[in-house]
Amino acid sequence: xxxxxxxxxxxxxxxxxxxxxxxxxxxxxxxxxxxxxxxxxxxxxxxxxxxxxxxxxxxxxxxxxxxxxxxxxxxxxxxxxxxxxxxxxxxxxxxxxxxxxxxxxxxxxxxxxxxxxxxxxxxxxxxxxxxxxxxxxxxxxxxxxxxxxxxxxxxxxxxxxxxxxxxxxxxxxxxxxxxxxxxxxxxxxxxxxxxxxxxxxxxxxxxxxxxxxxxxxxxxxxxxxxxxxxxxxxxxxxxxxxxxxxxxxxxxxxxxxxxxxxxxxxxxxxxxxxxxxxxxxxxxxxxxxxxxxxxxxxxxxxxxxxxxxxxxxxx
Amino acid sequence: xxxxxxxxxxxxxxxxxxxxxxxxxxxxxxxxxxxxxxxxxxxxxxxxxxxxxxxxxxxxxxxxxxxxxxxxxxxxxxxxxxxxxxxxxxxxxxxxxxxxxxxxxxxxxxxxxxxxxxxxxxxxxxxxxxxxxxxxxxxxxxxxxxxxxxxxxxxxxxxxxxxxxxxxxxxxxxxxxxxxxxxxxxxxxxxxxxxxxxxxxxxxxxxxxxxxxxxxxxxxxxxxxxxxxxxxxxxxxxxxxxxxxxxxxxxxxxxxxxxxxxxxxxxxxxxxxxxxxxxxx
Amino acid sequence: xxxxxxxxxxxxxxxxxxxxxxxxxxxxxxxxxxxxxxxxxxxxxxxxxxxxxxxxxxxxxxxxxxxxxxxxxxxxxxxxxxxxxxxxxxxxxxxxxxxxxxxxxxxxxxxxxxxxxxxxxxxxxxxxxxxxxxxxxxxxxxxxxxxxxxxxxxxxxxxxxxxxxxxxxxxxxxxxxxxxxxxxxxxxxxxxxxxxxxxxxxxxxxxxxxxxxxxxxxxxxxxxxxxxxxxxxxxxxxxxxxxxxxxxxxxxxxxxxxxxxxxxxxxxxxxxxxxxxxxxxxxxxxxxxxxxxxxxxxxxxxxxxxxxxxxxxxxxxxxxxxxxxxxxxxxxxxxxxxxxxxxxxxxxxxxxxxx
Numbered sequence: 001x002x003x004x005x006x007x008x009x010x011x012x013x014x015x016x017x018x019x020x021x022x023x024x025x026x027x028x029x030x031x032x033x034x035x036x037x038x039x040x041x042x043x044x045x046x047x048x049x050x051x052x053x054x055x056x057x058x059x060x061x062x063x064x065x066x067x068x069x070x071x072x073x074x075x076x077x078x079x080x081x082x083x084x085x086x087x088x089x090x091x092x093x094x095x096x097x098x099x100x101x102x103x104x105x106x107x108x109x110x111x112x113x114x115x116x117x118x119x120x121x122x123x124x125x126x127x128x129x130x131x132x133x134x135x136x137x138x139x140x141x142x143x144x145x146x147x148x149x150x151x152x153x154x155x156x157x158x159x160x161x162x163x164x165x166x167x168x169x170x171x172x173x174x175x176x177x178x179x180x181x182x183x184x185x186x187x188x189x190x191x192x193x194x195x196x197x198x199x200x201x202x203x204x205x206x207x208x209x210x211x212x213x214x215x216x217x218x219x220x221x222x223x224x225x226x227x228x229x230x231x232x233x234x235x236x237x238x239x240x241x242x243x244x245x246x247x248x249x250x251x252x253x254x255x256x257x258x259x260x261x262x263x264x265x266x267x268x269x270x271x272x273x274x275x276x277x278x279x280x281x282x283x284x285x286x287x288x289x290x291x292x293x294x295x296x297x298x299x300x301x302x303x304x305x306x307x308x309x310x311x312x313x314x315x
Numbered sequence: 316x317x318x319x320x321x322x323x324x325x326x327x328x329x330x331x332x333x334x335x336x337x338x339x340x341x342x343x344x345x346x347x348x349x350x351x352x353x354x355x356x357x358x359x360x361x362x363x364x365x366x367x368x369x370x371x372x373x374x375x376x377x378x379x380x381x382x383x384x385x386x387x388x389x390x391x392x393x394x395x396x397x398x399x400x401x402x403x404x405x406x407x408x409x410x411x412x413x414x415x416x417x418x419x420x421x422x423x424x425x426x427x428x429x430x431x432x433x434x435x436x437x438x439x440x441x442x443x444x445x446x447x448x449x450x451x452x453x454x455x456x457x458x459x460x461x462x463x464x465x466x467x468x469x470x471x472x473x474x475x476x477x478x479x480x481x482x483x484x485x486x487x488x489x490x491x492x493x494x495x496x497x498x499x500x501x502x503x504x505x506x507x508x509x510x511x512x513x514x515x516x517x518x519x520x521x522x523x524x525x526x527x528x529x530x531x532x533x534x535x536x537x538x539x540x541x542x543x544x545x546x547x548x549x550x551x552x553x554x555x556x557x558x559x560x561x562x563x564x565x566x567x568x569x570x571x572x573x574x575x576x577x578x579x580x581x582x583x584x585x586x587x588x589x590x591x592x593x594x595x596x
Numbered sequence: 597x598x599x600x601x602x603x604x605x606x607x608x609x610x611x612x613x614x615x616x617x618x619x620x621x622x623x624x625x626x627x628x629x630x631x632x633x634x635x636x637x638x639x640x641x642x643x644x645x646x647x648x649x650x651x652x653x654x655x656x657x658x659x660x661x662x663x664x665x666x667x668x669x670x671x672x673x674x675x676x677x678x679x680x681x682x683x684x685x686x687x688x689x690x691x692x693x694x695x696x697x698x699x700x701x702x703x704x705x706x707x708x709x710x711x712x713x714x715x716x717x718x719x720x721x722x723x724x725x726x727x728x729x730x731x732x733x734x735x736x737x738x739x740x741x742x743x744x745x746x747x748x749x750x751x752x753x754x755x756x757x758x759x760x761x762x763x764x765x766x767x768x769x770x771x772x773x774x775x776x777x778x779x780x781x782x783x784x785x786x787x788x789x790x791x792x793x794x795x796x797x798x799x800x801x802x803x804x805x806x807x808x809x810x811x812x813x814x815x816x817x818x819x820x821x822x823x824x825x826x827x828x829x830x831x832x833x834x835x836x837x838x839x840x841x842x843x844x845x846x847x848x849x850x851x852x853x854x855x856x857x858x859x860x861x862x863x864x865x866x867x868x869x870x871x872x873x874x875x876x877x878x879x880x881x882x883x884x885x886x887x888x889x890x891x892x893x894x895x896x897x898x899x900x901x902x903x904x905x906x907x908x909x910x911x912x913x914x915x916x917x918x919x920x921x922x923x924x925x926x927x928x929x930x931x932x933x934x935x936x937x938x939x940x941x942x943x944x945x946x947x948x949x950x951x
Contacts, residue, residue: 032738035929038836058928062838115628120646120736136734204626206650206659209875210840210927226877228396234858235869236660266927268842269649270628316716320663320855320866324677347677368666368676369859373882394882409676532885558887559879561855564713567871568852569878572887573821574905579712593825595879595887595897 002128004102005052007167008074011100013047015072021098024072025063026050033124034110038063050074054126057107057149059262061216064092071097076104078151078260080160081293082216085256088299091219101163103171106144106152107261111270113147151261151274154179161294179259180282186275198243204269205242207235211273214266217253224248250276255284255300256292319564322366322411323351327404328386335471338393339437340402341378343386344412355415357381358422359444360555360583363414364563365389367404371397374560374578377415378440380447382454387412390440390474416563417582420445420527420553428523429460431547433538435509435530436467439474441555442529446482455487462517466493466509470502491516510537520546527553532596539586550587556596557582572596598769599792602758602783607765610781611640611691617780618726619688621655623648632690641692643760646736647919651848652697653704655690656721659845662865663717663855669862678866683717689726689777696739696917698727698753699746700848703917706910707851726773729754731796732803736920740809740933744918748807749800759796766792811936813914816907823944824904825896833935834895836928841872843898843922843930849915852878873897899935 012024028039028049036055040063041047052074060073061082071092075083080101086092108131114121116133123134131142145153154177159170189197209225212218225233225245233248234241250257250273257277264274284290287310288301301309329343346352357363357377364372373395379388393402404410420441430449434442442465449458463482467473473492483490483504493505493512505512509530518524526547528535535554542552558570558577565579573592575581602610614620615637622641624633630645632652664678701722708715732739732748741747751757755774759766767783769775778784844850854871857864871878874894880886888894906915916932923931 030929031931031934032924032929037929040832040835063835111628118644122737206841206845208841208845208872210838210842213838213840214927222877226875229399231396235854235856236858236867238660266838266840266842268846268925268927316714316719318680318716319713320715321680322678366678368678369668369857369864371857372855392882398882411676411678557881559881561853565710566708566713566715566851566853567855567868568707568873569871571901571905573900574909591822593822593900595893 001105001168002053002126004167005050008052008100008102009047009050011165011167012041012050012072013044015098016042016044016047020070021072022069024050024074024100025060026074027052027056027058027060030055033121034108034113052102054106054108054131054144055110055124057152057261057265058214059216059260061086062214062262064097065216065219066091067096069096072100073097074100074102075160075163076102077155077157077159077161078258080162081157081258082260084162084293084296085258085300086216087296094296098165099160099163101160101166103159103166103168104152104155105158105171106148106155108144108147109149109152110265112149113142116142149261149265150272151259151264155259157258157291157294162296180278182275183279183282186279199239201273201275202239202242202246202271205237205246205271206269207237207242207245208268210266210268211263211271212249214262215253216260216262217256218249224252246273246276250280253277254280255288255290255302257281258293319413320562322364322372322413323348323355325387325410325412327406327408327410330404330406333390333474334437335469339390339472339474340393341388341390341474342401343388344410345386346412347409352385355387355412357387357415358419359448360420360441361415361417362441362563362582363387363389363412363416364560365391365397365401366411366413367397367401368410370400372413372561372563373397373401374416374563376438376441376444376555376582378443380444380451382448382451390437392437413563417578418580420555420583425525426457428458428525429518429521430458430462431517431524431526432461432463432465433509433513433517433526433528433530434463434465435534436472437474438529438531438555438557439465442527443475443478445527446488450482450485450488459523460489460518461487462489462491464491464493464509464513464516466495466505466507466512468495470494470497470499508537509534510541513538514541514544517541517545520548520551525551525553527555529555548587549590550585552586554584554586554589555582556584556589558596597789598775598778599787599789600767600769600778600783601761601785601787602765602767603785604763604765606783608640610783611635612638614689614777614781617687618777619686620691621652621688622691632693635691643692643730645692646734647694647697647921649921649925650846651700651919651921652690652693653700653848653851655688656701656725657704657718657851660867660869661717662867664866665863666866667863668859681865683720685720685724687724687726689728691728692730692758693727693754694732694919695729695748695750695752695754695757696741696744696746696919697848698729699750700753700917700919701727702753703849703906703912703915704851706912726755726777727753728756728758728767728774728777731757731759731799733760733799735803735807737808738920738923739807739918740811740920741918742804742807743810743813744916745913746917747800748803749796757796759799761795766795768792768796809918809920809933811918811933812940813903813907813936815940816903816914819904819939819942820944821900821904821908824939824942825900827939827942827944829938829942830892830896833899833930833938834892837874837891837895837930838928839874839876839891839894840927841870841874842925842927844872844874845870846921846925847916848919848921849902849917873901895930899932899939902932903936903939
């Protein structure tokens, strides 16, 4: 995976040179461990700054919304599914894009790794299978597989579902993955326990909206939390308002979420809000046999009506 | 410590519908505590935060002049949450007011000078305050020639029509009322955009001439070159800005343009000052 | 200036004594990171904390605060008239705040305490608080306090500076409030000023040498505002920003807020909540016009405000203390250090600058 970057640079340089695209959206090296910064390259010099490693968890499809240029976009499996959703929802046109597909075996979880060490992490480097974490007075080697983001560990669409270029051969998809073990645990709780579970989960929320803004699906010009006539949700940290924001946002992503993990990655206080979106993903799968963003030719279930749609909730 | 967030209680004493589309209403407020009226001593050009209990606050320019005692007047455009609710309120309803806020027009600098007042649409409110202030017998002699150019889209959208007609009759003020267009055959004033009428009717600037301009950004944009041609220097062109505000006292950080707060260092600025700030208003 | 040696064996009993006259706050470990919390009886502040995830600004300036209350019930005497709320400003102390966060309060105070208007909520809270600071022995790699107007041993804004001496703390009382707290805790073993100062000075030098990250701010004051505003690097700088509020919420020197009325039945409160210039609707007018309608405008506003407008307005340096929280927590790794250097080295007569 670590040599993907040579192909990415080669493809990007070529696309810019022959003017198939006006910019290539990718990553440049971050200034702190385990982070890379989304970046647009417009010249050959810019292309040299592109990087690709296990710290590329941010969903770059987020940067496509309503853009007018011809864009080359570097996309992992989950990113590519969000690009499909963007195209279906008219947020970008297929003709504008040259999708540089990158097969992906998972990104590392910086929150998880940070919490494993007491002192400050000064440097993180990697080879094909391992991560080396260095601090002021410690050095440890971790197996990448043990520190992947949870969504990556459970990923069943590691290869891009849509691409114009592919930087490497497809990787093997994971089989027999139980994606919803944690969702079922919460489903099994009694209502009062569930209520408390949600309260604890969301207690640290500071309403920064990093989760919402990192999500490619959240592109409403005025989010429901910002409406004033009428005002649906308060702006404080009142526990009911916080729950309302998270629950409703999850519902707005129902049938569209690809579990890219950008929300959890962005959260500054470490809230695992993917449990809500995964619950709705599970429901869509069970009720409508639906997985988001797999094909340009199918509309999402909340967008369409089919006579056979489940109706047993109508009493 | 005096709490600058606490509004003075006021009562709606009168409501006048100003414009034909009913979106502009002039509210006359009376202070519940006479002491508060004394504390609310203001100068023309300042604004106040009108507090509608349970809904919020809106920053509105003070339309009454300090020479008018016993009440304060504001003309409010129905635009959003608070203003819509205010428009539905009735005479006798209780609400609040905080102020006076902001800086006023530079009255000391204007003494002994010719003043051209240019207003468009419903930005004319603080200009009404200024005109009544200047025309007051105790003040008129402090100023030399006064010209007023005021325009709205149609005759029905002009504010304070009765007062405009009265001022037009006076010989100590030159009124140039205009509308963008009308098919009213009885319209006896000008027809044309404010910048056009300014070009035709405003006096060229001597070394003692100031221009006060209040209006929508587009009007200001096209009036400025006209004033340049007439010779008004940028530190003698006075503008009053608008921006989204909440606290009105330079604390919440929302209304800044560059290092100035529109609510506290403004809303009145000279063009010379604005040339040095980012155009974020 | 008083210097007190606090034997670490007497630390817990001193903290306990303080609970009689102060509400105590200190860094507490919650799961993966530390935050400032109220210390319950018997709890000690965790002084091994490098720095808390969220800044202590919420101790003086809570994220949500009720300003005024009112009744909407027409049958009540003072209906629709705003009333002040009784607040508790009894003495409180923050044990273990870092010098950068304490200096941040001084910077924020310039906004809330002006000759024309004073914010009673912030000021009364600040005046009721005694800040007991903990000098930094091992700064993080993202700390750049020494070039941001403070440092690991900086005293501005603190009432007491605690310096770690293995089996004891050396407490330097910097104000009357500080001296009062030391007496209330029963820590009274005086030390000679000269000896204490030389101990502190040598440790300070050692700590400052460990600061690896620096920014350059010497030219910010003299750069022309409008030229810097129109600089070509803003597009590149702002591209990755997702306009969340993370940087503003974790920053100890950010203070913007929103005021809203929240009703419940026939009564309500005028609340203030933290707000962020990063949010798209921060500056939107009622007419729909938005002076900062694009991401570039908003990102530029944040850095111009912190590194230029504040410098011009108050002439006391940049509105940043180098705590590094925004650098560590920005979801897309926008780095204020990089942008500060871009701004500082901007030469209006050149077309391009290093990116």
